[in-house]
Amino acid sequence: MATTDVGLREGSSQAGQKPVVNNMSIQVATVNGSGSQSSNTVLLRSIFQMGVPVSGKNLFPSNIAGLPTWYTIRANKDGYIARKKEIDFVVAMNPETAEEDVMSVAPGAAVLYDEPLNLSRLRSDLVFYAVPYDKLVAPVCPEAKVRKLVKNMIYVGVVAKLLEIDVAEVEKAIRKQFAKKVKAANLNLAAVKAGYDYAAANLVKRDPYFIQRMDKTAGKIIIDGNSAAALGCMFAGATMVAWYPITPSSSLPESMIDYMKRFRIRADGKATFAIVQAEDELAAIGMVVGAGWAGARAMTATAGPGISLMAEFAGLAYYAEVPGVIWDIQRVGPSTGLPTRTSQGDILSTAFLSHGDTKHILLLPCSAEECFSMASEAFDLAEQFQTLVFVMSDLDLGMNNWMADPFKYPEKPISRGKVLSKADLDRLGGFARYEDVDGDGVGYRTLPGTDHPAAAYFARGSGHNEKAQYSERPDDFERNMERLNRKFETARSFVPRPEVDTGKSKIGIIGYGTSHWGLIEARDQLRQEYNIETDYLRLRAYPFTREVHDFVKQHDRVYVVEQNRDAQMLTLLKMDLEAALHTRLRSIAHIHGLPLDARSVTDELMTMEGK
Amino acid sequence: MATSTPDRPAPAPKINRIGLAVLDYRGGKTTLCAGCGHNAISERIIDAMYEMGVPPERVIKPSGIGCSSKSPAYFMGRSHSFNAVHGRMPSVATGAVLANRHLIALGVSGDGDTASIGVGQFIHLMRRNLPIIYIIEDNGVYGLTKGQFSATADMGSTLKTGVINDLPPIDTCAMAITLGATFVGRSFSGDKKQLHAMMKAAIAHNGTVMLDVVSPCVTFNDHEGSTKSYKYMKDHDEPLQEVSFVPAFEDIAIDYDPGTTIDVTMHDGSHLRLRKLEEDFDPTNRIQAITRLNEAHEKGEVLTGVFYVNSKAPTFVDLLNMTEEPLATLPESAVRPGREVLEQVMEELR
Ligand SMILES: Cc1ncc(C[n+]2csc(CCOP(=O)(O)OP(=O)(O)O)c2C)c(N)n1
Ligand code: SF4
Numbered sequence: 001m002a003t004t005d006v007g008l009r010e011g012s013s014q015a016g017q018k019p020v021v022n023n024m025s026i027q028v029a030t031v032n033g034s035g036s037q038s039s040n041t042v043l044l045r046s047i048f049q050m051g052v053p054v055s056g057k058n059l060f061p062s063n064i065a066g067l068p069t070w071y072t073i074r075a076n077k078d079g080y081i082a083r084k085k086e087i088d089f090v091v092a093m094n095p096e097t098a099e100e101d102v103m104s105v106a107p108g109a110a111v112l113y114d115e116p117l118n119l120s121r122l123r124s125d126l127v128f129y130a131v132p133y134d135k136l137v138a139p140v141c142p143e144a145k146v147r148k149l150v151k152n153m154i155y156v157g158v159v160a161k162l163l164e165i166d167v168a169e170v171e172k173a174i175r176k177q178f179a180k181k182v183k184a185a186n187l188n189l190a191a192v193k194a195g196y197d198y199a200a201a202n203l204v205k206r207d208p209y210f211i212q213r214m215d216k217t218a219g220k221i222i223i224d225g226n227s228a229a230a231l232g233c234m235f236a237g238a239t240m241v242a243w244y245p246i247t248p249s250s251s252l253p254e255s256m257i258d259y260m261k262r263f264r265i266r267a268d269g270k271a272t273f274a275i276v277q278a279e280d281e282l283a284a285i286g287m288v289v290g291a292g293w294a295g296a297r298a299m300t301a302t303a304g305p306g307i308s309l310m311a312e313f314a315g316l317a318y319y320a321e322v323p324g325v326i327w328d329i330q331r332v333g334p335s336t337g338l339p340t341r342t343s344q345g346d347i348l349s350t351a352f353l354s355h356g357d358t359k360h361i362l363l364l365p366c367s368a369e370e371c372f373s374m375a376s377e378a379f380d381l382a383e384q385f386q387t388l389v390f391v392m393s394d395l396d397l398g399m400n401n402w403m404a405d406p407f408k409y410p411e412k413p414i415s416r417g418k419v420l421s422k423a424d425l426d427r428l429g430g431f432a433r434y435e436d437v438d439g440d441g442v443g444y445r446t447l448p449g450t451d452h453p454a455a456a457y458f459a460r461g462s463g464h465n466e467k468a469q470y471s472e473r474p475d476d477f478e479r480n481m482e483r484l485n486r487k488f489e490t491a492r493s494f495v496p497r498p499e500v501d502t503g504k505s506k507i508g509i510i511g512y513g514t515s516h517w518g519l520i521e522a523r524d525q526l527r528q529e530y531n532i533e534t535d536y537l538r539l540r541a542y543p544f545t546r547e548v549h550d551f552v553k554q555h556d557r558v559y560v561v562e563q564n565r566d567a568q569m570l571t572l573l574k575m576d577l578e579a580a581l582h583t584r585l586r587s588i589a590h591i592h593g594l595p596l597d598a599r600s601v602t603d604e605l606m607t608m609e610g611k
Numbered sequence: 612m613a614t615s616t617p618d619r620p621a622p623a624p625k626i627n628r629i630g631l632a633v634l635d636y637r638g639g640k641t642t643l644c645a646g647c648g649h650n651a652i653s654e655r656i657i658d659a660m661y662e663m664g665v666p667p668e669r670v671i672k673p674s675g676i677g678c679s680s681k682s683p684a685y686f687m688g689r690s691h692s693f694n695a696v697h698g699r700m701p702s703v704a705t706g707a708v709l710a711n712r713h714l715i716a717l718g719v720s721g722d723g724d725t726a727s728i729g730v731g732q733f734i735h736l737m738r739r740n741l742p743i744i745y746i747i748e749d750n751g752v753y754g755l756t757k758g759q760f761s762a763t764a765d766m767g768s769t770l771k772t773g774v775i776n777d778l779p780p781i782d783t784c785a786m787a788i789t790l791g792a793t794f795v796g797r798s799f800s801g802d803k804k805q806l807h808a809m810m811k812a813a814i815a816h817n818g819t820v821m822l823d824v825v826s827p828c829v830t831f832n833d834h835e836g837s838t839k840s841y842k843y844m845k846d847h848d849e850p851l852q853e854v855s856f857v858p859a860f861e862d863i864a865i866d867y868d869p870g871t872t873i874d875v876t877m878h879d880g881s882h883l884r885l886r887k888l889e890e891d892f893d894p895t896n897r898i899q900a901i902t903r904l905n906e907a908h909e910k911g912e913v914l915t916g917v918f919y920v921n922s923k924a925p926t927f928v929d930l931l932n933m934t935e936e937p938l939a940t941l942p943e944s945a946v947r948p949g950r951e952v953l954e955q956v957m958e959e960l961r
């Protein structure tokens with residue numbers, strides 16, 4: 001705990017102890033399937049409604065019920081929402097992990113536990129609070145069946161009392177959580193009150209942590225990245241979704257189903273979309289390719305194993321030049337890996353997904369806002385460049401709750417790219433599908449069903465000439481591949497540009513995706529604790545734009561921070577940068593599957609700086 | 612002048628009901644082997660599409676990979692084609708039909724493409740009853756990779772090298788019927804009349820048509836010992852019915868004897884007439900169809916004809932309840948909800 005974060009507060013409970021206000025990490029340890037998700041969300045929302053920046057990260061097992069789960073809420077007045085390594089406040093609800101949970105925290109942390117677990121015997125350097133959950137739950141919840149679920153809401157009440165969270169905010173959060181289920185809301189509210197009253201009557205505050213009202217969340221929303229992406233795709237005009245369930249991507253199409261049913265059914269009851277649960281990822285991408293070829297705005301969402309299966313079709317789409325959007329909500333590989341942990345491990349394999357000289361446009365969202373806005377960009381780019389666009393999200397972004405500014409309505413009209421209509425064909429007489437008419441590498445296409453005798457062309461994955469005719473001629477092949485490359489080069493100036501903060505230092509940091517949140521905090525730590533200034537570039541797309549080259553040129557050392565073992569983005573950068581710049585790149589890589597925290601980056605960067 | 616012959620009007624070119632000549636249904640010159648069964652099937656497709664007066668611009672020709680899957684280049688050049696990847700034509704076709712529900716999909720596959728690498732997608736296509744004509748050009752071997760056995764090769768059939776197939780064949784027709792396809796039949800590329808009639812009925816059907824067409828590979832599987840050769844088919848072809856087809860637009864009442872002929876009214880009002888060659892075979896009875904196919908295997912017959920028709924089952928397009936206007940061409944106003952929708956959702960998330 002940095003001492004600079006401690007503010008003075010009246011009525012501090014323990015002599016000599018300075019209160020720590022709006023700066024803590026609360027970890028709730030429960031059992032998967034015990035219904036703790038609602039309680040955690042309510043706690044998160046309550047703090048959010050108090051105006052304090054928050055983030056919630058669910059560390060869950062690949063299991064439906066019975067295995068340990070941890071949920072970490074970070075409240076931070078300065079707006080740091082990355083995972084924090086140190087835990088300040090433990091809510092130990094899981095008997096199986098309770099001892100380990102207690103043993104792993106730093107001295108001074110607070111622990112709230114179920115009385116029979118008798119955890120206070122374990123350490124003398126922590127603040128312990130015992131709560132007899134079973135005794136408290138019985139009177140508020142006569143129905144024994146749901147006690148297990150309601151029990152979790154009791155800790156929310158206790159925590160609210162201890163941290164001084166306004167109960168009115170908790171009630172509001174509960175009403176929101178249970179929306180139309182008034183009975184359930186009342187039951188849960190009673191549980192909160194039971195916890196609150198118990199704490200008021202029996203617990204003496206001995207930890208320094210407090211939540212105090214601020215105004216840093218006014219107008220903001222809370223949403224997970226997958227729902228944000230789903231909304232983004234709906235507003236991007238997606239018309240065809242084919243998907244196959246896989247963690248952590250499933251909630252994207254599932255949330256899309258909900259939104260589309262609400263907002264994309266016309267007055268006559270007809271849907272302006274088709275959503276199909278395919279038999280596997282091969283079929284999902286196949287449907288996307290078929291639909292994209294026929295003119296739909298088609299998409300799928302998957303994770304690493306699905307990406308691997310999609311390889312052959314990705315090459316077909318690249319070569320036959322078919323638009324489509326693929327969301328890769330990255331999780332830890334190789335193979336099944338850690339299906340419920342986060343990673344940025346699919347960068348290289350996706351950039352070049354499929355055999356032969358294949359390469360794809362990647363977009364790299366870091367926030368819920370970008371999951372929303374990049375959806376439109378992805379569809380526009382896909383149709384503009386008649387190719388697949390991969391949006392590389394990850395589990396941390398996709399499945400966790402994020403604070404976000406309200407999404408901005410897409411102002412740019414939908415761009416459908418170069419499509420010739422019947423009228424165009426009447427005027428032109430005919431067309432050559434793969435001819436580079438405009439010098440940008442992008443040919444004109446027609447959609448099946450266009451009512452003109454010269455509209456048809458033969459899409460294929462085999463060698464073809466400009467007229468889409470089968471050809472094995474070396475010159476045809478070469479010309480076509482070079483045009484495809486030209487198209488990729490054109491895309492360079494159309495993809496989202498990086499976010500750059502430069503001109504202050506000889507040390508540069510390059511990051512992307514969710515690493516961003518740990519990185520901005522690490523930069524502040526470096527400045528405040530070590531007096532080291534850094535410059536920063538956040539990549540937002542592949543192919544890399546001009547700014548990326550310039551940034552590396554401007555810095556003596558560039559740390560490329562990423563969540564994979566093999567420095568995949570750094571490798572991709574090397575392919576693009578002139579050889580003389582390669583030695584400037586250094587890798588800071590994390591592969592433990594937990595969201596990147598600032599402290600690890602700061603420590604590693606300092607070591608690499610030789611300090 | 613007096614000696615000159617008077618001008619005689621040239622004979623009017625034959626045209627179909629939408630004013631197109633058969634030439635408008637032709638494609639590029641075939642590069643398949645002379646005598647390959649697949650070429651004959653292309654011809655039957657051309658004839659049927661021409662006679663039915665199908666606008667070629669509304670047709671799409673998705674295919675997989677193989678000699679068979681190449682054939683869409685050799686018919687209907689005015690229709691869009693997608694020669695996709697091996698065994699995955701069903702998913703491409705599904706996507707395309709959902710993008711534009713008014714397209715008429717004619718998918719071409721091979722026995723390798725369907726029954727081996729693509730069997731998963733084949734199964735799920737049949738389940739969905741997507742409106743599509745799915746043709747398997749079935750030669751019992753992988754033609755394009757030079758003659759290895761496919762999964763439809765009969766037990767005991769031999770390769771040219773003498774290798775004997777010792778695994779049982781997959782009956783794609785029995786499979787299609789079990790799974791939910793609504794028009795299932797088998798024919799032979801050499802039976803012009805039967806295939807022609809079945810192809811026209813296929814065009815009239817709304818739902819998944821699965822036609823397994825035995826189509827000899829003259830280069831790798833037309834020898835003595837093969838059960839997919841021209842000769843073997845001539846000897847063992849066991850037609851269930853005499854198939855004929857009366858399109859709705861022809862509006863001529865052709866008499867038939869209900870005692871010997873089954874009349875199936877198709878989705879578009881046309882009639883499939885099946886003159887029974889076997890006593891009580893009823894092509895609307897799924898169970899009977901499957902039983903009869905199993906019997907044929909035991910007897911060593913190659914049963915051909917229409918095995919199963921159901922013209923009333925809802926299709927995948929019906930189930931999805933999509934707008935009449937193709938998804939592909941919906942305007943921005945139809946696919947991007949208004950600002951107030953975003954504002955409403957944001958409010959819910961606050
Ligand atoms: C993924 C993949 N594996 C293997 C092949 C090689 N291959 C091309 S065609 C073919 C078999 C085609 O057999 P079939 O579908 O029966 O068509 P036919 O040539 O007999 O008409 C194979 C295995 C391929 N193209 N793609
Ligand atoms: S190899 Fe066989 S299947 Fe292929 S074109 Fe020749 S005859 Fe036809």
Ligand SMILES: [Mg+2]
Binds near residue numbers: 677721722749750751
């Ligand atoms: Mg074959």
